[in-house]
Amino acid sequence: MPTLPREQPEPPRAESHKARRMAESFGVDAQRYDQARPGYPDELVTRIAAGSPGLDVLDVGCGTGIAARQFQAAGCAVLGVEPDARMADFARARGLRVEVATFEDWQPASRTFDAVIAAQSWHWVDPAAGAAKAARVLRPGGRLAIFGHAYEPPAEVAEPFAAAFRRAAPDSPLTTQPARRPLDLYLAAYAKLADPIRETGQFKDPEQWRFDWERSYTRDQWLDLLPTTGGLTQLRPGQLAEVLDAVGDAIDSLGGRFTMNYTTLAVTAVRAHTP
Template identity: 80%
Template sequence: MPTLRQEQPEPSSNEPHRARRTAESFGTDAQRYDRSRPGYPDTLVARVIAGSPGPEVLDVGCGTGIAARQFRAAGCAVLGVEPDARMADCARAHGLDVEVAGFETWESAGRKFDTVIAAQSWHWVDPVAGAVKAAHVLRPGGRLAIFGHVYEPPAEVAEPFAAAYRRAAPDSPLNVRPARRPLGLYQAAYAKFADRIRETGRFDEPEQWRYDWEQSYTRDQWLDLLPTTGGLTGLRPEQLTGILDAVGGAIDSLGGRFTMTYTTLATTAVLVGGS
């Protein structure tokens, strides 16, 4: 589904972290983003915490704090780093401590953490500089955990979306991609994250984790989430309306709801020594 392509880790040779206009577009409607986006499997959160030496967590690209709130609810002390002040303000409204900066240039002021997480955000970070920075701010034995969702609506929803998107934004580079793409392409992207972690020489062998789950969406719920995705955040209102009308009609033909199959992928590794 093209709207999700630049938001999920890009499986091609492109460099999403350089696409700053898209990366910083999600704060256009931070409240919608916060209410519509799904959280992360509790089993993943528990596994990250269990494999970390303590409760202090740094959330890279924390956005509105969706993952941060889950870690806080599990007993962690969380600091967020977020380049978009609009997203940071939304996270602060939930009681989170957030500093506005890009992770690569963020000043840690000597602070160290037991865990560095990046939830649906690491593809917006320079993969080489990010891994080095994570090693610098982690305590020995600390864990880096990069994770995010891969999600594709069923063909009955994805294909009408793709057709409407081509009509609304015919010059978009997203239009060269099929309506749905194989999970293996995203697994390859997470394998590349692992390669960059290995290159630092600072971490144990990275692990790849996978969690499969489902979520049901009504027509209104999906149309609420859809404008928060990377291919739509920069569209004009009339372009967006045409796409939402087409997708809404497709969901109506399915009885007004559909089930989304999610896969949450993670690349994680433990720091072997001090910085």
């Protein structure tokens, strides 16, 4: 599933859940991750909460709790499941209940929920096993909602980034990615997520939602976010500095800030009522 720039792991997308080193690299600086990563449109949160039979929410791959806190603010009771203990500790310190496990290994202990959400995290879950487990822990009429951001910086920022990344980490499999990826790739990836949900036979037909918005970034704000993305969390300090210097220079040439056009995509399905 596409997420942030350069966040694709080495294995094919269908096997992203096997790339545990990448999946569990984001906790290296949990505070920066929490401060720099964008939240989600309020309209999305409201629509999920209103379209669920109740307010008990399970957050799969909750990270530091960015989405979970938005659902808490909407009146939901949220339980997070997170494989990285560093991220889980950060989320707990901000009032979220979190259990440390991958979703595949997590033990629900007969608990059920009105909504299962995965914010920018479902690509680290085995798609077939994840859909089946979500069906098991959802109450009849409960909603599975998988969502994340599709965004690419403008070419004036993306191209210097790609060139610097190729120089700094020439052996990385991520260097083969284009500087910018079209939205159609993201839309196709989210459409594909619906297949294993349908294959469970436990959900009504999945829907796709889209929310377009934008955000302005200063040079410092963008350079704070970049090290939290998957392609950069594993770079050595010298490699990271080379990439950030090039991107910083590019943003300076634009007057020190730029506007990011975001599209937040979701695939969502309602748990069918059992006969």
